[in-house]
Amino acid sequence: MSFHWNDKEPIYLQLKDKVREMILSGDLSEGEALPSVRQVAMDYQLNPLTVSKSWQLLVDEGLVEKRRGLGMFVLNGAKNSLKDAEQSAFLEEAWPNILKKIENLNLDTKPLIQSLENIGRNA
Amino acid sequence: MSFHWNDKEPIYLQLKDKVREMILSGDLSEGEALPSVRQVAMDYQLNPLTVSKSWQLLVDEGLVEKRRGLGMFVLNGAKNSLKDAEQSAFLEEAWPNILKKIENLNLDTKPLIQSLENIGRNA
Amino acid sequence: MSFHWNDKEPIYLQLKDKVREMILSGDLSEGEALPSVRQVAMDYQLNPLTVSKSWQLLVDEGLVEKRRGLGMFVLNGAKNSLKDAEQSAFLEEAWPNILKKIENLNLDTKPLIQSLENIGRNA
Amino acid sequence: MSFHWNDKEPIYLQLKDKVREMILSGDLSEGEALPSVRQVAMDYQLNPLTVSKSWQLLVDEGLVEKRRGLGMFVLNGAKNSLKDAEQSAFLEEAWPNILKKIENLNLDTKPLIQSLENIGRNA
């Protein structure tokens, strides 16, 4: 396990997002323990404090809970709350901006619609 | 007359993007002079060095030229080159990521397509 | 049958306080045996050492005694000594701080007095 | 300026609460800059990281904003939002527990009411 960190974003944020994705994809089940701060620090050659910052953010976001002396555990409902949060964030923040951008740039909407329809068929 | 600067992005980048948008929307016509560094610094309560950095970036991007003793001027063709650049940036970078995100979140594509079609009609 | 432990306070303290409350309320009578360390550890999914620490604190506080080979027992007089201790702790430590807080926050004392009078009548 | 830190609570929390009190009392006006991380670290013989943690918490609590390159500033409305938050926290969380405690301990409410009335007169 080495490091392929994006240099623009702080490592602790990238690490946090990685865990979010793992929860979302099911790689980390609800109730399961996160790998320990020390373990991750070893595996990825990081300072424990850096990892700890990520874990703390996950607690703050309500996805993970700390059990004293035992470690961090994925909360029940974390996956769904994460999914809901990301969906509404996209629909309410990102998508309107995307529409505005498309309109401003006077882009042809046909190929865009086409690519969306392709997704729809696969689903 | 301060301003609401986003805390996450450097002010000089936000300022630069603001000018880009003004060129794109026509608020700043080609051949027109940019407001002076001093003026902007006063108006927005900024350090002149910060404004200067933005103006320099616009020069580097080929949208603006410095005329010694006169100031900065929007170049002929700036609007179109900006439009082309933004269009291809959107289609080649942003849109594929958007599609990926929509797929990951398992979003219903129908309302998204609908909103795109609405834009198409208005254009 | 896990339990909701407060994350900010050590579990062994929370457990100890719980027993104190049970003695105070009469749920644990004087002379009665405390449940065994093993039993509690099983019931609440705790490390036996954690439970043991709580029980030891109760001994240190003079509320409980260890009878070799038999277990831990609530001492005679435990309830009253607990009540006295808590009463004076409240009046000498907690209450003055509460008064200071009410004063600092400029709270209206009338509804507070009202709620106290309601208690008085019921007693 | 030396140190009289409570040993039970992390320094960064005590520092944060100190600033909260300064905002509440008006020692720090709205719009005013907080002393810089480095300055406080020097004055109180602390590591800058420790101070930084406190300042960040104040941002998270919506009392303070960061202006890039300039420092941290008390937000407009910080004082009132702080006051409201503390008042409702007291009335909705602390006070009901206090009442319950008084009832459980069978305390005489007369002297308590008396001390509250004294506050009332002074106000």
Added chain:
DNA sequence: GTGGTCTAGACCACT
């Protein structure tokens, strides 16, 4: 000048 990030390493309380 400002705060942000990271490292290396120590010490602590808790389970």
Added chain:
DNA sequence: GTGGTCTAGACCACA
């Protein structure tokens, strides 16, 4: 074993 706190010191981007 777990995470939390703190120090000392370095480097960076930003204004």
